[in-house]
Amino acid sequence: MEFSPFNAVVKLCLQGMSLEEKNEPEEACKMFMQGWSEATNDLEKFLAAHYISRHQKTVSDRLEWLNTTLKYALKINDDTVKTALPGLYVNIAKCYEDLSDMEKSDEYSKRASLCRDHPSDKGPFYHGTKADLKVGDLLIAGGDSNYQSDLKMNHIYFTALPNGAGLAAALARGNGQERVYIVEPTGDFENDPNVTDKKFPGNPTRSYRSQFPLKIVGELTDWVKPDPEDLQKFRDKLGDNEGQIIN
Template identity: 50%
Template sequence: MNVATPEEQDPYPVSYERCDHVRGPFLHGTRAELAVGDELVTGHATHFQAGRVLHHVYFTTLVPTAAWGAQLACALSGVPGPGHIYVVEPAGPFEDDPNVTDKRFPGNPTRSYRTREPLRVVSELDDWEQHPPEAVQTMLDGLVRLRAEGRDVIYD
């Protein structure tokens, strides 16, 4: 996992009231094939928990973090390929993603955020490095373990 160095981390939590200082580009990794101008909106099922509909749309400023989103979405849904990473623009305020911020990592080293507002697709990132298959399998095995232990919690 590629995480922000202490110098790159924001010393203050990002909240709906305080997010204007965070600069993109903003990225969203997914299995979905989208076009410029499409909007990612809430209300879709997550790949991480069967039957769970999300109230937020998630994004990052780091390519490796977006790659995890794309690759895991494909692997969890049985779609072949690495998925897609899109450059997106948030239509409104956003906050740190509590699923990784402070719950799993101090601060926000994965530069992960969430919003209730749409994300508009600006372009697709064509040249990005995939995580190795064994790393993806390790993540999938970890998710299975978390589910078995009842710790696959999504704070949404």
């Protein structure tokens, strides 16, 4: 499954998070439980279980849901969830500590320390834009942010999800045709800190950034364009977001 903010279970989780922000934990938990009951694949179950775990009233119940989250993370075993593992192991270790099982607590603390936050994603990678470019061109940092008009970006951003790049193209400034280019990083890159372990655990959008140029090696034409109504809701949500971009 490719992560999408328009997925039905993801929408339920977003509604639950909104209720959390309004200090309505019981209603939020209902949304997450509905997401769990409607989940049909490992990623949806991973996401729903993650949010359910933080609404448990006992340590034992929290541990049970954290272990459920971990089970699905390990089943998925890809770059959408790997960056969530350190925090997940830390939370499980804390539960065992609270239950006075120090052997288990130490075990999961060691697992957390062994996890590395260096992307292992091998791509292929994509960049969405309205610019008319050609194979061999380089995309470089220093452009204007699509989300904060007065901000020059210190990195160039890309993703391993074709439809995610398509969404970025739809949100990009300008009136040109929406394009999704296949790109190759020319240097080191990192998880995008603006999305990694923020609202969602791990890096489900497989979003990355680099201070080195991206080389265009092709163009993708069969990506799925977001529904206009969903896209407008997404734009509205971005407009209401008062958070600062990590640049």
